[in-house]
Amino acid sequence: MKKIITGLVLFLLVAAITAPAQDEFRFQVNEFTLKNGMTFLVVERPTAPVFSGVICAGAGSALEKQGAIGTAHLLEHMMFKGSRMVGTSDYESEKDFWIKEDSVWARLERAVREERYVRLNHPEKLAEHLAYIESLRTLLDSLAQASSQYVIQNEFDLLYSRQGAADFNASTAYDFTHYYVSLPSNRLELWFNMESDRLKYPAFREFFTERAVVSEERRLSVENESDAKLFEQLIGTAFIAHPYQLFWEWQSEVNNLTRQDLADFFNAYYTPQNLTAAIVGDVKTAEVQKLAEKYFADIPVRPDPDPIYTEEIPQTGERRVEVHFEANPALIIAYHKTSFDSPDEPAFRVIERLLGEGRTSRLYKSLVIDKQICLSVSVDVFPGNSLGDKYPGVFNIYAYPKEGISSHEVEQAIYEELNKLIQTPVDTKELTKIKNNIDADFIWYSYNNMGLAYNLATTVNLAKDWRYLSTMRKNLLAVTPADIQRVAAQYFTETNRTVATLVPTEKGEAR
Amino acid sequence: MKTLQIFLAVIMIIPALGLAQVNPRDMKFPAIEFNPAEPERFVTDNGMVIYFLEDHQLPVVTLDAYFKGGTIYDPADKTGLTGIMAALLRSGGAGKRTPDQVDQDLDFVGARISSQAADHALILELNILKKDIDLGLTLLADMLLKPKFDSARLALELSNAMDNVRRQNDDPHGISRRVFYQTVYGSHPYGQFATLESLGKIARTDIMAQSGRFYHPDNCILAVAGDLTYKELQDLIKKYFGVWPRGMKPLETIAKAQAGFKPGVYYAEKDINQANLRLGHLCMTDDNPDRHAMEVMNYALGGGGFSSRITGQVRTSAGLAYSVGTYNYLRPLMGPLFGYCQTKAESMSQALQMILDIIEEVKQKGITAEEMDLAKDALINGYVFNYDTPAKLVNAKAMLELRGFPSDQLEKDLITLQALTLEKCNEVAKFYLDTKNIAIVVVGDEKLFDKPLATFGPVTKVSMEIK
Numbered sequence: 001m002k003k004i005i006t007g008l009v010l011f012l013l014v015a016a017i018t019a020p021a022q023d024e025f026r027f028q029v030n031e032f033t034l035k036n037g038m039t040f041l042v043v044e045r046p047t048a049p050v051f052s053g054v055i056c057a058g059a060g061s062a063l064e065k066q067g068a069i070g071t072a073h074l075l076e077h078m079m080f081k082g083s084r085m086v087g088t089s090d091y092e093s094e095k096d097f098w099i100k101e102d103s104v105w106a107r108l109e110r111a112v113r114e115e116r117y118v119r120l121n122h123p124e125k126l127a128e129h130l131a132y133i134e135s136l137r138t139l140l141d142s143l144a145q146a147s148s149q150y151v152i153q154n155e156f157d158l159l160y161s162r163q164g165a166a167d168f169n170a171s172t173a174y175d176f177t178h179y180y181v182s183l184p185s186n187r188l189e190l191w192f193n194m195e196s197d198r199l200k201y202p203a204f205r206e207f208f209t210e211r212a213v214v215s216e217e218r219r220l221s222v223e224n225e226s227d228a229k230l231f232e233q234l235i236g237t238a239f240i241a242h243p244y245q246l247f248w249e250w251q252s253e254v255n256n257l258t259r260q261d262l263a264d265f266f267n268a269y270y271t272p273q274n275l276t277a278a279i280v281g282d283v284k285t286a287e288v289q290k291l292a293e294k295y296f297a298d299i300p301v302r303p304d305p306d307p308i309y310t311e312e313i314p315q316t317g318e319r320r321v322e323v324h325f326e327a328n329p330a331l332i333i334a335y336h337k338t339s340f341d342s343p344d345e346p347a348f349r350v351i352e353r354l355l356g357e358g359r360t361s362r363l364y365k366s367l368v369i370d371k372q373i374c375l376s377v378s379v380d381v382f383p384g385n386s387l388g389d390k391y392p393g394v395f396n397i398y399a400y401p402k403e404g405i406s407s408h409e410v411e412q413a414i415y416e417e418l419n420k421l422i423q424t425p426v427d428t429k430e431l432t433k434i435k436n437n438i439d440a441d442f443i444w445y446s447y448n449n450m451g452l453a454y455n456l457a458t459t460v461n462l463a464k465d466w467r468y469l470s471t472m473r474k475n476l477l478a479v480t481p482a483d484i485q486r487v488a489a490q491y492f493t494e495t496n497r498t499v500a501t502l503v504p505t506e507k508g509e510a511r
Numbered sequence: 512m513k514t515l516q517i518f519l520a521v522i523m524i525i526p527a528l529g530l531a532q533v534n535p536r537d538m539k540f541p542a543i544e545f546n547p548a549e550p551e552r553f554v555t556d557n558g559m560v561i562y563f564l565e566d567h568q569l570p571v572v573t574l575d576a577y578f579k580g581g582t583i584y585d586p587a588d589k590t591g592l593t594g595i596m597a598a599l600l601r602s603g604g605a606g607k608r609t610p611d612q613v614d615q616d617l618d619f620v621g622a623r624i625s626s627q628a629a630d631h632a633l634i635l636e637l638n639i640l641k642k643d644i645d646l647g648l649t650l651l652a653d654m655l656l657k658p659k660f661d662s663a664r665l666a667l668e669l670s671n672a673m674d675n676v677r678r679q680n681d682d683p684h685g686i687s688r689r690v691f692y693q694t695v696y697g698s699h700p701y702g703q704f705a706t707l708e709s710l711g712k713i714a715r716t717d718i719m720a721q722s723g724r725f726y727h728p729d730n731c732i733l734a735v736a737g738d739l740t741y742k743e744l745q746d747l748i749k750k751y752f753g754v755w756p757r758g759m760k761p762l763e764t765i766a767k768a769q770a771g772f773k774p775g776v777y778y779a780e781k782d783i784n785q786a787n788l789r790l791g792h793l794c795m796t797d798d799n800p801d802r803h804a805m806e807v808m809n810y811a812l813g814g815g816g817f818s819s820r821i822t823g824q825v826r827t828s829a830g831l832a833y834s835v836g837t838y839n840y841l842r843p844l845m846g847p848l849f850g851y852c853q854t855k856a857e858s859m860s861q862a863l864q865m866i867l868d869i870i871e872e873v874k875q876k877g878i879t880a881e882e883m884d885l886a887k888d889a890l891i892n893g894y895v896f897n898y899d900t901p902a903k904l905v906n907a908k909a910m911l912e913l914r915g916f917p918s919d920q921l922e923k924d925l926i927t928l929q930a931l932t933l934e935k936c937n938e939v940a941k942f943y944l945d946t947k948n949i950a951i952v953v954v955g956d957e958k959l960f961d962k963p964l965a966t967f968g969p970v971t972k973v974s975m976e977i978k
Contacts (some may be wrong), residue, residue, distance in 0.1 A: 148828070212831070224683050224787075359614040
């Protein structure tokens with residue numbers, strides 16, 4: 001259960017950013033939508049008696065409310081806790097303890113909030129107040145202990161695992177949350193039962209310990225990981241208004257999430273209209289449709305959620321940020337860019353490849369091989385869904401300077417390459433290379449059941465139609481040298497730029 | 512948003528309208544019927560072994576070339592040589608092409624060739640569209656038959672490898688891994704890591720000599736799957752590799768690793784707010800007949816993710832870690848059994864003690880029949896995923912042959928797994944599990960730990976100096 005890490009660590013499920021032309025799409029995609037609006041995409045591929053199933057919820061961390069940052073991610077974790085049936089020996093009794101737990105938590109939260117005023121106005125009562133807080137914590141622990149007697153621990157995982165599940169996980173990104181698993185194909189109905197059950201009757205058991213697990217995940221993935229630490233500062237600096245500014249959740253807010261926060265988010269965004277399922281493998285569409293009706297059709301329609309209205313405000317000048325950490329120098333340069341449906345988006349995706357794909361890409365060739373000033377250099381877009389992002393993100397260049405080379409020198413060499421894009425049209429051979437790669441990747445991306453299922457499920461939530469895959473490919477192949485120059489000149493400006501640098505500290509130095 | 516009122520009703524999830532469905536725990540499923548296609552196997556006149564499966568779903572070909580050899584054959588004073596050699600085979604030019612020309616020709620058609628050194632194998636991998644197969648094989652054959660090992664590219668590979676050494680303490684996970692292997696393997700090849708000094712000694716002549724030990728047709732196993740016919744592949748292999756002369760000489764035998772480390776805590780100081788733990792000892796080789804019982808026992812102990820005791824207790828019940836578990840790493844010259852955990856510094860000892868207690872409990876009392884059944888079901892039912900694409904199947908067969916196992920070893924493993932008894936699983940638990948004679952590697956800041964490291968044994972502070 002993980003958040004998708006964008007930045008120097010890429011999500012590797014599917015490397016391709018390309019899409020099929022209808023005539024080149026080698027697998028028939030069958031599509032149906034239930035009365036409640038939930039869409040299913042099916043590809044029959046009987047190579048081996050297995051299938052991959054992906055459910056994509058249009059419910060990512062960008063939709064979290066201030067004060068409840070971390071909701072989407074914690075909810076994703078809680079979706080593995082089972083349901084009213086799975087993971088419990090007695091749901092009704094267990095539920096009574098949760099009500100008590102939540103009530104004690106609310107008292108605890110209020111007491112913690114009041115602490116500063118007790119300290120200020122009634123210091124003589126502070127000891128008593130702190131003891132009261134401690135007693136509430138103890139009470140909460142004992143209630144959690146009591147409710148745990150009904151828990152069949154990790155049963156949701158166990159029921160899948162014992163049937164041979166592979167690739168079993170979920171990931172929370174900015175615009176989407178994906179739940180995925182591969183199973184032997186004669187376990188198809190298990191997938192329908194398990195997935196529909198947790199979407200209909202989720203049960204947020206073991207809530208407070210899972211909140212602590214999410215905190216450990218942040219420590220592991222951000223606070224003690226130099227690349228992620230740097231990226232968190234970059235994104236926080238590049239965005240002022242838009243929710244893409246948060247790389248990971250805030251510890252302080254996770255510590256205060258409640259079951260109600262999760263339920264509110266679930267009710268708002270896990271609506272059937274906002275869920276897409278894709279199944280690829282040794283299955284029959286008719287059977288899938290029958291099971292979909294049986295298991296998913298009774299999820300009631302709920303109101304469509306609001307989109308994100310917030311737009312990033314125009315940047316007014318270059319922004320710079322430093323991270324002091326016990327690690328070697330690193331550098332990230334970000335430029336604000338477009339959303340997936342912008343006319344400028346295809347040019348950005350071609351530029352991404354021109355600058356950063358393979359050993360002959362411009363930055364690798366120039367900085368790593370010819371000038372030898374970088375250990376490595378790479379390029380991506382953020383948030384970085386392989387099919388595009390719902391709202392305007394940023395275009396990133398990452399570099400690790402070699403020993404003895406300053407970040408400043410590397411930065412200037414990167415700007416030189418960006419200027420070449422603006423000054424000189426890309427020649428035909430180089431552009432043909434990119435387009436050949438787009439075509440090749442399009443073929444490779446359907447190599448695995450899971451990769452294909454993941455892309456199909458995502459397209460519907462992103463673009464409302466899986467045929468966007470072919471639109472996207474067509475648009476990418478239509479990019480001209482003039483488009484590249486125009487987009488580079490418009491976006492790769494000093495004013496539109498944010499630069500984050502990692503400055504090494506010695507052991508023990510204050511961070 | 513936080514709500515201020517005390518909740519008097521359970522959190523409402525808008526419920527579905529339908530009748531309750533059958534509980535997934537009561538669903539029953541038939542056994543998985545799967546008879547995977549048997550790959551073609553043929554041997555060329557010059558000794559190449561080829562596994563092949565036709566797969567015409569997509570116009571692509573995957574080809575993996577395996578050679579016996581690997582990083583364990585690094586000369587004692589030149590650790591890193593084999594890895595640099597493998598990288599330079601790909602990056603250093605081939606046949607008539609300069610390094611840049613190789614890159615340009617591959618990139619132009621969106622093809623990939625990678626070359627890597629593992630501990631016991633050299634592996635080249637080609638992924639290419641069928642229409643470009645001649646280009647791909649030309650380049651692959653040139654790399655193997657006519658490598659150029661360009662000097663300037665060698666200098667670059669070495670300089671980048673040195674930069675990676677300089678960065679080796681940036682990432683806590685990398686430190687705990689390195690320190691653990693250095694500790695439990697000591698002077699054995701498995702415990703060696705490249706240093707600035709060892710890399711500084713590598714010359715082009717070393718690269719050529721080292722590559723001459725491995726890259727021969729009579730040491731090569733190919734795994735090919737994709738949009739070709741058997742006849743097409745045979746002709747291609749003959750055309751591109753037919754002139755490659757035999758030349759393999761036996762590789763020296765390397766002794767198995769022996770436990771010789773001092774049990775205790777190995778502490779690597781780093782200014783971070785988590786403790787990164789790795790603890791364990793040498794356990795068994797990859798052909799040990801107890802390995803299946805060990806796999807099942809370890810699944811229940813800490814290898815089976817959420818279905819294992821350690822994950823269940825440390826993560827799910829106590830909330831002390833996101834990533835925690837145990838791994839029985841099977842290696843030909845003796846693998847380690849180790850636990851791992853990353854927890855906030857303030858709960859270092861709490862998490863470590865829990866892991867040790869669970870291991871000790873399983874050693875003393877064994878796992879339950881229920882746990883064993885779950886592990887067996889998971890492993891047996893998941894078996895099909897070893898074989899679910901033609902590429903996986905031919906690669907599995909190639910690797911078995913490379914490692915000296917019979918070609919039906921996976922089927923044999925399945926039968927052994929099915930026949931395992933609880934007595935056997937608990938016998939291996941008692942025999943192999945150990946919480947006393949172990950190395951406990953801790954990366955972090957001891958000032959923040961909840962108990963002194965000395966609680967867990969004599970503490971050795973590991974030097975983080977870059978050499």
